[in-house]
Amino acid sequence: MLVAGSLHAQARRAGVALEVWKDANCGCCGDWITHMEQNGFKATVHDTGNNAVRARLGLATKYGSCHTALVGGYVVEGHVPAADVQRLLREKPQALGLAAPGMPVGSPGMDGAAYGGRRDRYDTLLVLRDGSSRVFQSHT
Template sequence: MQRRSLILSAPALLAATALPAWAATPSAKDLPVLQVWKDPNCGCCKDWISYLQRDGFQVQVFETGNTAVRKRLGLPDQFGSCHTALIGGYVVEGHVNAREIRRLLTEKPKAIGIAVPGMPVGSPGMDGPEYGGRKDPYDVVLVLPNGSARVYQSYFRS
């Protein structure tokens, strides 16, 4: 009977071990607080923060200083956007998806953080009704300690 149980459970075991490391992402209660620095008048920043809160993130908001914080944390200007965040020792710049923040916290790569440079339409916070459902392709980049970057995840590309 034990052999039959093992044979029947083998496909499930194989499927579980084939999952990428980031598939077991932290639950909301395990997430550190996300600190965000933004312009007090920026609507898309508020929308991004609301999106993350709906996904279970606890967010602490500072209404000024994102450019100064970005510099202090060592993120090169070319990766800049309208808000800068810090979570678990990583910079999160711009309209990054919750999934990639969780993945970053799970994988713990040697990096400054992740960024969505600029403000691509269709990214979280830039996806309101005023954009008419438009979704521009964009990349979430992993910013490495030497200031270079590589694509961490692409969105809306075929």
């Protein structure tokens, strides 16, 4: 039990692996990655765009945003808060992943000084394997 606890602590320090595809010139994507890393994730970043990988992973374009990530076997599309991803990984639902479609102002990465403190209401969606979705978490 002590060894298992020590291994868990080492894994937390190393960070949860997060693979991200984005455009090389997108600043808000970089800000989202910083948010994720500040919350225990370790990002590997591909500056190759995300449309092709989103399609390859089976996520419909209606859920699209400016970056696509893969973590723990789940797709994470757009400016999803780290807390929502952490909850997803704890609960392990039968789903494709999470999406915050578009680029909601006030979401992680879209919340800098350039937005003047504006925070729009948005939902993080749980995208099911059949392409349907439901609200996973509302943000106000």
